[in-house]
Amino acid sequence: MASNAAVPFWRAAGMTYITYSNICANLVRNCLKEPHKTEAINREKVHFSISKWEGGKPQRPSLFDLIHLKHELGWRIAL
């Protein structure tokens, strides 16, 4: 149960449980063999656009896909 000891660390890195478990899930997907690997990765595509609102005005929407998110959270350490 190495994950128990890891909790404070990923919390400190600014991750939530969800982000952490998604990273883990992504790792597992990457461990699959080829035909299944692409299939699994394609199934879990992330795409949405999000815009924050300030003072009743939407800010510029930003597109989110997995690559952006990885970049933002520094996932490269984990991957």
Place this chain on the structure above:
Amino acid sequence: MAMAALRREGRRFANPLLSPRPITAVRPSLFSEEDGSMGVRNISTQVVRNRMKSVKNIQKITKAMKMVAASKLRAIQVRAENSRGLWQPFTALLGDTPSSASGHALQALFDGSLIFKSKLVAPCVDVKKNVIVTISSDKGLCGGINSTSVKTSKALHKLVSGPDKETKYVILGEKAKAILIRDSKQDIEISITELQKNPLNYTQVSQSYALIGGRVPILTKFVPKLTVSVLADDILKNVEFDALRIIFNKFQSVVSFLPTMATVLSPEVVERESEAGGQIGDLDAYEIEGGETKGEILQNLAEFQFSCVMFNAVLENACSEQGARMSAMDSSSRNAGEMLDRLTLTYNRTRQASITTELIEIISGASALEG
């Protein structure tokens, strides 16, 4: 594709099609420009023929959209039904807490049409910071499901807001955004769209959670102690919440959708409530493994609960959307069919009338020659 085509068609023919007047009332104006001028005797059937063609095209499009919605519905319905198993354990453990004493008021407000996900009599939880997550669709032509969820959200907003309370909207989907922007744009915190470009999946939905509210507890608990990451700015900007109220249309059947509210409390509130006893007090009966404290467990649990509830809610709403679109398209192709029948009748009558007129003219001319 089909929808864009329909929009194009609709714009071109919007006037006659959408006019509330029955077709017979339009008829005189159709022919007035044709006959009378230039001494033309025969009534032109061109206008009616054109309209018949356009109505037929629209009917084809709505029929195609119905088929598409039906096939999409089947795929989503299975997933939505499977995803119900995700939130049920959480409801059993943490309860689903309708907001304070007002739960009944809200129910009364909707005449029993609003159901709460859980039948448990949950403890009264009155919190300061409410975030209402309104789930809607990106595309229209799907009946009233979007306006239902917006109406429910607005009522809830009215209900939970008070003097020292803060209520914010987080909006999923273009349609709710378009409605809420009119009168509550000051309260909108985040809007998320284009969620359905790829088939919905858990990763996607749970990622949106991380953006909605998940980072706040980190701010309060850990960031002061440890290195502030690049995210710190981002964190400060994000929504803080004590309770998330997720409003969506629960899929019941192709023709019935229930506006539903699901509540997710922040870990702090859950902890407070569990100290106070009541439904959540049962939590003490469970053993906690490992070296983590109850607070940490609850935080993880609350985050996971929200992502599960969201996943289910988004799927249910997508399912309702397709169902609503199916029935809406069904009725519009039926309407187009009825309209086509009426137009055909008009067309035939006019044609027959002109033939009869010609016959009468010929016969009377012939008899005039004889006589």
